[in-house]
Amino acid sequence: MKINTYTFDIIVIGAGGAGMTTSLYLANSGLNVAVLSKVYPMRSHTVSAQGGIAAALGNMHEDDWRWHMYDTVKGSDYLGDQDSIEYMCQNAPEMMYEIEHIGMPFSRTENGKIWQRAFGGQTINYGQGYAHRTCAAADRTGHALLHTLYQNNVKAKTHFFNEWFSIDLVRNAKKNITGVVAIHIATGEIAFFNAKITIFATGGAGRIYESTTNALINTGDGLGMALRAGIPVQDIEMWQFHPTGIPGIGILITEGVRGEGGYLVNKNGERFMERYAPHAKDLASRDVVSRAIAKEFRAGNGFKKDGIDYVKLKLDHLGEEVINSHLPGIRELAKTFAHVDPIKDPIPVTPTCHYMMGGIPTNKHGQVITISEREEDQIVEGFYAIGECASVSVHGANRLGSNSLLDLLVFGRSAGMHAADAIKHDLPLHHSSEEEIKAALIRLERWNTTDKGEDYNEIRHAMQKTMQEDFGVFRTEKYMVEGVKKIEELRSRLEHAALTDRSQIFNTARIQALELDNLMEVAYVTSIACLARQESRGAHSREDYPDRDDKNWLKHLLCFANGKIKYRAVNMKPTTVKPFEPTKRVY
Amino acid sequence: MVNKPTSDMSLTANGLRDWLIQRFSAIILAIYFLVIVIFLLIHSPINFITLKNLFAHLWMQVFSIITLLCLIFHAWVGIWTVITDYIKPVFLRIFIQLLIILSLFIYFFWGIEVLWRLI
């Protein structure tokens, strides 16, 4: 097998919002940067984000980044790192102005400023009523943002390697990360991308669940690669279920609908969120609303069709004008996928896997952190992670709506700044021998040479079903123990699965198989972590441990590929404000 | 090469001008066509003298010559587009284009001659 080597200062894996923010910064700094993406950049999942980006601009009312920080800390159920949250919220306004200046087509207020809408969990003055803090481009903010970033990367002449799938990290004898090996989907060419710095911006892994709002491409490739390279993932038990996905297909209906005044009703026509969150009602944070819906199902208050429970999201009272100007995309999606026109009828919705709060642990510069034998944080030199694949951790146990786009922008930029600085301070380029490169190609070789074996599709379906049933909104030890066993069995079966298509040119079956390897890694550590955390916090809701347990569990959980678990302290030391101490979380 | 806009012997080597000429000439041609149709309807059945008298007016002479010019330009812009769409070998395309330019010249002088005779 011939392996070409391409050398760059920095390689970015993934061309979604995070990857292209960092690459834009790096390209504008004059560095030799390459972006590898398994799809064309504008196909990345950021494109599906709808509602908006949180930033305390104060365009609609007086606002303060500290209020935003408070909401985020509370939203995270105190598992978020407060230094990172502080950094994110403080930098949010400047970041909005920056993307506005490069062309982001925000919706506008009457006086020409960036328009902001209400979103779940966002309040004024530390919990006093709704804040309008979410900067939006109608309900297609992710699309607008991703295209703006791509356009500016075109302008900056960023070097894109489109439809290149990264297979694994390459490490040398001294354990330095020297880059990745990747395969060009269109030709089957295999190359080693040698760089001083490798930045992962590979997104989420929502496809471990059967029902998800995530794109087909969200297969946790970065997490799989990191885990196989011996790096742990953090808080991976924290999976956000979005309250409003279209039943069956899982298409997302933005929280912005509730921000505009839409609300949920059960089959009795009752606005049930008033019972669960008397103040915030439908704009409580997502874990709260999803759990409330699941409880309604259990009480028999849900609608049911084709074996799927759902409630309805009512928005016809908002009027045609508001829907067409602020929620045109939602109207289109509801018509296409739910066969209702929201101007007249409510949209059927159900909690659906949406976002991975956990990920590769990093500091606020995006530098990847692992944990030493002596349980100390250790920076992995030359390796960064940003966006959904990273756990920086600003979302903790539950992400607030409209904080994900902010996360990828702020930390995409901070990683870019930090990496550019490191290069300017003569970070060396480490090389790898042919053996070390070949070692990173083992699993590709495995798929290329296994002649007979099980169909990988079967394994994927079984994995998704197990995750959905045993590690969903509510979790119980009894089922999870079974679930872990099932996932372990599927994981070993996957090692013997086989491909029937061995062609070189645009072999998508092979890519699916390689993706499944990554999904399986993520599913496995998720199952282990879910079982390990014996409390209920944020999105992690244990029926056998219904309460939050700050004494024992106010800590990050790190899980390695072999199932080994370690812990890290939550950062409670913001630099400019007093820390927010954990209190009972009510909405 | 994608980035090099070429004119390929278009009328004015400028898309906007060609386009405007195409539209203005179309309007003149349309009016002329309707004038002729209305004339024929009014004077139906038409005879030699009425027809000849029509073209003996100075305004009709001027109008006809302008229309003839418009026809030539309109036809060239239109046919040029068709040719550059479908005929890809360069020499063949240029040959046909020259042939068409030649015939348009002939039509023009022929038309002028016909009109001149009618004064």
Next chain:
Amino acid sequence: MRFSIYRYNPEADKKPYMKDYEVDIPSDSDMMVLEALLKIKEKDETLAFRASCREGVCGSDGMNINGLNRLACTTAISSLKPPIVIRPLVNMPVIRDLVVDFTLFFKQYERVQPYLQNNDETPQTERLQSPQERAKIDGLIDCILCACCTSFCPSSWWNPEKFIGPAGLLWAYRFIQDSRDTATDERLANLEDPFSVFRCRTIMNCTVVCPKNLNPSAAIAGIRRKMAEKGS
């Protein structure tokens, strides 16, 4: 239900051919074409196509379905007359099966300088833009670059390299119409040759097939009017 799908693998096939597949689809199903393709792929791994968001916003799965370019993920099977014939996007080089080469398509996009240009001093906060000014780019910013339009445009078939095509021109107009962009004159001047914009014959195939219900044809007309207003 029968699906007849365009197949071509350059490593194995001399030329493209159509292959039939039977898929069980309940009569009241609201399945999309993409879901059927995914089912087919589980039976026949060798079928290649692109897909990502499966909700019509990423632009991966444009293909020619029963004669029209559409997105597989937003085309309901119940809206089609069987047999369902699926071919790659029209007039784009076929890499394999339903996967086409986008190189030229993206070059045409890049040709219009698809990014905001503003030479004024950068303000401390946002540049102001009234809702009325912002409304001028509604329907222009929503393009997903799926190539359904350009691939279905006869003017692009005959002059794929000289005519920018509807998608690129929609983006050109998006920046011309943005009150924050200061490069309008230069943008218009760059498009004045006889091909880039003016090869459009208002056939409207682009508008007919656009899966986002955008109107590239009107955008092109808008560019021409802007030029005419400016005077040449």
Next chain:
Amino acid sequence: MNQYKFKNLNFFTIKFPLTAIVSILHRLSGIFIFLIIPFVLWILDVATGSPEGFSRIQSIMLNPILSFFIWLILISLWYHLFAGLRHILMDIGLGEDLTSSRISGMLVIVLTIIFAILTGIWLW
């Protein structure tokens, strides 16, 4: 682009929308009109040249094949006129959306049929 051998461009597998048909007919009628320019000039030349020439043209009109040909020319002119008018209206921003352009396209075809019939009545 030589690295890929095939493109999918088979007219029998492509559905042509009404607006495309209206457009291609505009082009075809234009080409036809261009080709018959010399014939029209010849008619004008002969008919206005002398009374004898005029009668010659008149007798030509009585020939069913030639009069049919003249009818075809007039139909092409009507069609080219209506479709051209539609394009000009769209150029100035009238009826640019999909629904209006479908209606106007249909209108062009219907008007042409009506005028073809009227012209036929007038000719014969």
